[in-house]
Amino acid sequence: MDPIRIAVVGVGKIARDQHLPAIAGNKAFSLAATVSPHDAGVEGVSHHKSLDELIENGPAVDAVALCTPPQVRYDLAVQALNKGMHVFLEKPPGATLSECVALSSRAEKVGTTLFAAWHSRFAAGVAPARAWLAERRIESVKIVWREDVRVWHPGQAWIWEPGGLGVFDPGINALSILTHILPRPVFLKTATLEIPANRAAPIAADIQFRDTAGAPIHMDLDWRQTGPQSWDIVVETDAGTLKLSNGGAVLTLPTGAEHSEDLEYPGLYARFANLIRGGRSDVDIAPLRLVADAFLRGNRQTVDAFHD
Template sequence: MATNIALVGIGKIAVDQHVPAINGSDDWHLAATVSRSGTVEGVQAYTDFDQMLADRADIPVVSLCLPPVPRFDYAQRAIAAGRHVMLEKPPGATLAEVHTLAELAADAGVSLFATWHSRMAAGVPHAKAWLADKDIKAAHITWKEDVRRWHPGQDWVFAPGGMGVFDPGSNALSIMTEILPMRVHLTKSVLEFPANSDTPIAAQLTWTGGVTGDFDWRQEGPQSWDITVQTDAGDLTLHDGGGRLVIDGSAVDVGPNREYPALYDRMAGLIKTNASDVDLSPMHHVADALTLGQRVMVDPFHL
């Protein structure tokens, strides 16, 4: 029998990814939404989160697609009401608040899932398996996209807590921390801030182990979501955000790409086993980049 779930924050990512993933799964039934203005046809819509929690005791799971800054408050209230919680990436505005949520969930006996959808990309587990016994010589991340395409009119991405280019950049970092067989730490960070922004629009990062990254939110036309790893046994490249894998120039059959359906499969499994999954390693690198960052002022940018 499908489990009722409420989706909170009906914006672009919810409509494009979460709703189809839920509706396409036998594990889930989208029973309610909460949003200031967004709705899903045929689904009971609330504008007040507390009212939904009070009315719908039959909904044991809440999936939060809100921006990072308000997410903690909603997650805290959901956990206090005994609900299992999924968090869109990045899971919060700060590391400390997500640690607090993990503790609250453990005390309440509910599951908390800090999702990283790019880790579910089809090529990622194959890349991780191939790299497991390799000697890594160097690696480079190229993560460049058009913020106007993916966050139209969403000014919160450039406000404090919005993370700027690290909102999509955390996808790359989630893959990096998943596939590399060794631990790395940041040694240099150059951050480009538009004159009218509180968060960076571009970043150039350097880690130990010969790992580098180039992140930019101003790329128009084709988008670049690539990670290349040089090893003692050849080169590996993940393209299309992890959806396509090439090893030494030859494409590897990795099957269909189903990132968000895989997240909801994982959440169903966590609830069945009364477990949580809260890996904050990608956010550690974001925090380090902001701590070490050399600030470079660039021209104002407008969505």
């Protein structure tokens, strides 16, 4: 079977650190091209300044991985879908819920694969955590997702703009795990968003969710963490405590801890290849829906200006 010829659109840190190595390590794909107006691309691989240029003058491409900021992703995705390309959407899959719904409808109409890729769901501890929780009564959940924005997003102005999500850019990773491992749906009760005086998106958030059985879920997000970073989910159940730490890589059950190799992006591309081969799409917007609810219902508090 011939490999899927894929182009990476948006060659920034996430593309170089995760997407390109994952594509290189998966025989189902071959890197046909890169697209970026700012980056020189990969040596020996066809490079283009825009998707228009790739379509007009570049090599044949079966699929694209969109690694651009979410605010510009919709038009690129529609353009690719209309050309019969399969589309991999980095998280979050769009700047709005309506964009995601429209893209899903377009992919179904043209008969191509659309994949909303939640990489944290492929962290080593997530699948076994989901299986263990399926047979337990959930009593409460606590999420602490605290990191230093200067380390993880230096100089990235887009992330502070409308649609950039602010602290929910990493926080949505926790929500992608939460909505995947809990056996019941989750919805928002209250939220407080702390927004710097010179920015449009929050730098911190304190959120109360609950599931449909009434279990309380507390989420603590903060981009001002220095020193050790915190990416932890603790679930109290009738059979003891489950903890996912290090972004889901480490699972601790009452019987002990398990730590496996990080295979998030290789797992994503294996999933994408399977979807393409099976003629299916996977566009789960539950994590983004919870973020939208926080912006819809959250109480906004202005805090000190933030400067890189």
